[in-house]
Amino acid sequence: MALSARPSIRSARSSVISSELNDPIPRETESVQLEDLDEREKFTRLNAVSFLRKGPQMPSTHKLVGRGPLSKLVLEFMPDAAENLPLVPLRGWSWLRQTARELVKSRWFETLAGLIILLNLITIGAEAQLSLDREANADPLYFLGIMEQLFLIIYSLEVILRVMAGGWSVFCDLWFLMDLALVSIGILALVVFPGMYTIGFDIPLEGFETFLVVRGLRLLRLFRAMRTFRYFKIMWRLVYALLSCGQTILSTTLLIVVFLFICACVAIEIIAKDETLLANETTAKIIEDNFFGLFKAAMTFLQFVTLDSIAAIYFPLIMSKPELFAFFAPILMFISIGLMNLVTAALVENAMEQTANQADEDKKELQQQLKRAIPALIEVFHDLDKDQNGMLTYEELQDVPMEDFVPGRLMESIHV
Structure with a gap:
């Protein structure tokens, strides 16, 4: 397969990717005067994915070539990237919000939160069991109390991160409202009321500790975190279907x-x-x-x-x-x-x-994965283009170990 990209400068070389070898059906090319396009379309077509690394270039006219589904995917990816990528470096509060947003949306963040919730539920069960044994040593209960306060600090930091990342819109999320309610109950039962009791207020702490039973609702968050794993998706779908009905x-x-x-x-x-x-x-x-x-x-x-x-x-x-x-x-x-x-x-x-809605979400997730792969694909293109002429030839591809670029499952399926 030969990939052709011939912008007038190196920074725009990745703007067009087309398949030319093993393509018996010639596809249309179009010559477009950039003066006839709006600024967003110019940015999209000329810079493609390379603007993520090289910076935008705006020549006055250029011949644009679009061939095959790959170039369509690049052009589809670019409008979203052009809207989301700041041309001016973020500083201060904007940088903090962007960092929090990337942190909260990452897959490992939700997985780590699920593991913390699982550990918290184990400590809750151990605390409930030890509380029934009147002759048990008080040291384990004291240690579990310290652990519960540590978990409360972690949950509070998570709430703050989500507010920083999403702003006021997070208060429309039922999952966030449930987390906020559980954190608020924990702060009242473990911090506010014990503090008031210490300074002299006559408050029955036993009644408020009973409210901590609702901490078990975090088990639903655990199921939500498990949805990112292949073998736990069915469990999450069952829980989500129960909640949605x-x-x-x-x-x-x-x-x-x-x-x-x-x-x-x-x-x-x-x-x-x-x-x-x-x-x-x-x-x-x-x-x-x-x-x-x-x-x-x-x-x-x-x-x-x-x-x-x-x-x-x-x-x-x-x-x-x-x-x-x-x-x-x-x-x-x-x-x-x-x-x-x-x-x-x-x-x-x-x-x-x-189930139908979940299938649509899975399709959108796959599209996002493909879009995230575009910059890596452009990087590979530049690495393979030894003579830097914007075109991959058969000779340049001969000595390339395909297993380094093609997933093993795909290699097995095509018997290469």
């Missing part, structure tokens, strides 16, 4: 509450006040235990939702008064069977939608 679950819960309230009111009228059922010792006991009151009746019909040992409730009542079958049968059909299956169908539909 919260609206469906909430709507279903409200619908069930309405049904339970209506059924409880009807049951009080036709069951709890029925003289025939109250005269029978067996059914009277059932009414007293399950239907004598709105709350009792609602809890009884909650058993119908899960089909939890309900035969002992409705069977004696129907035997004593057969017309009650017309009351219990619709409850079994619509609440126990129909509503629960409808919820399952809604959850499956939501999971399928999330």
Whole structure:
């Protein structure tokens, strides 16, 4: 394959990459007067990826050659790079924000956060177990307390970094809000209230330490960090699908509450006040235990939702008064069977939608990886172009060890 790039100067040599060998179908070239293009298009077409290293050049006219998907990828990469790359070196607060943004977006940062969360959860479990042993030595609990404060400092620094990187927009992220809430609870329980108690305020610390149980919610962050690993993506998708169906679950819960309230009111009228059922010792006991009151009746019909040992409730009542079958049968059909299956169908539909969205995200991630590979590809092009004429010839490629430039998996697939 020969790659051709012939700008008038070295800094623009990488602006055009085209495939010429083994290409039986000639592709179109176009001559463009740069005066007819806007400034952004000039910057994109003439400088390509080389502006990342050489700096922009703006000749007044140039013949642009575009061939093959590689040059399309370069031209697609350039507008984003032109917008994101500062032409003036960053200083001060701008440099700090840019550094924090790159740090937070890096893959190892999320992985390291997941490992810290895992270690924190281990210490939480050990602290919970040791707290039950009244004869245990106090030294391990003291050490675990110091570890918890250290974890709190790390989590606080992470929150500060995310605020520096994203600004006010991070407060629209539910994950960040959860982290902020957990850090705030930890600061109150481990720093603020113990400090107030030390200086003389009468504050029951035991009650506030109970709130530290919610630290286990960081396990969800651990699952989120695991999504970057190939073998844990399915686990993250399951957790994410469960979290994303919260609206469906909430709507279903409200619908069930309405049904339970209506059924409880009807049951009080036709069951709890029925003289025939109250005269029978067996059914009277059932009414007293399950239907004598709105709350009792609602809890009884909650058993119908899960089909939890309900035969002992409705069977004696129907035997004593057969017309009650017309009351219990619709409850079994619509609440126990129909509503629960409808919820399952809604959850499956939501999971399928999330799977489709995940596929789109994976595609975008692959595109980003390809874009990040463009500068390295240009670097390889310049290294192989021994005579610096902007074109790779067959002779220049003969002595190149392909395994140094082509991934091993690709070499195996093409049997090279």
